Amino acid sequence: MKNNFYTPLVLLFMLTGCAINNVPPADIYTLSPKWNDTKVRTESKKNCPLILKMAPVRATQALIGNDIFYTDAQYVQNSYAYSRWNNAPVKLLPILFQVSIEESHLFEAIIPPTSISKSDLVLESTLLELNHHIKNNGSSEGVIRIRFYLINNATRKIIATKEFVSKVPAATKNAKGAVEALNKAATDIAHNLVIWLAKFDKF
Template sequence: MKLIAARACPARAKAGFLSIFLLLGGCALPLPDKPVRPQPYDLGPALALAADAAPSGPALALGRVEAPAAIDGSHIVYRLMYTDAGQQPRPYAQARWTMAPPQLLSQRLREAFSATRPVVEPGAGLAPIELRTEIDEFAQIFSSPGASEGVVRLRVTVTAPASRTQRLLGQRTFTVRQPAPTADAAGGVAALRAASDEAVRQIVAWVNGLTVSN
């Protein structure tokens, strides 16, 4: 019995030493990298859209900008038009909008129109005209691996909701393209910012030129 116990002791000691070695070795292994958070982007300050004059036009009811599901999210979308699958929208993995494009453009339109007229919520009966906007395109479009542009296409409908039967005052599609300074997410965002600002300028000018009669 003593012989068997004596033989078992070195085995237990060897197993204990191996366990300690593995434990110490495990402590020396590199820890996994922390997950990289996507870089957040927005449309930047809208100071350039503000007018010097005080609001003077009739009140405008401005609803939320609408968009299809592919656009109504935080992904920054691009399309590779030089491939067979060019029509397929692709999201950048490490870049996100701080808000979905419909929210960003709703905010942009409200800021711009507020410089020329009072802006109210739709359905309250406080405005003689109402603006509805839909996004048809809001993406970075690549014509080649090194060349791209930001494309914003908005369909705008203006109605007179206070009339006995809601009257259409005008409908128009605005398409603006701006070249991207770089072929990446940051370049796409810069191009979409410039295209959004120009589209908003055009929309404000068009709406302000419409004749509203009771």
């Protein structure tokens, strides 16, 4: 009787162990463009004696995690089961934006959200979309949509606001293709952000 009782349990544990062993390890990706790209290093002829502070990026609950999302032609959103960002996009994007603005030499200094230093300006942002769109015709693209708010830190008034959208064709309809396209899209937005900030005659 005892043997008959334990045999199903042993088989259950063996099957469970096999299922665990068959799960492939997750591929880990990051938002890290080529730092020598001319779009990342967009130098401005202007130089303002002001300090700009980067505020934390706001986003929906889905975008503050590490999932890599894709949306099909029927607007069904899912995440790639075995692929992840190495950090949440809301943490990775500010680094790219800060480096791009620093390389432009547009301001005296750019400080991160955690800095205790005082600043003249604050750059807030809301990440509206970071997704891999898969279309009916078999093509796909990486899409990033983000809105920036430039704020006078002394008056707390909004100087200007601008929404940027970048859509980059993906070479493949998988996580790798999505990440490559999204990296290029992030670089495009960083480039356009610097151009936008450089347009102001005064802050």
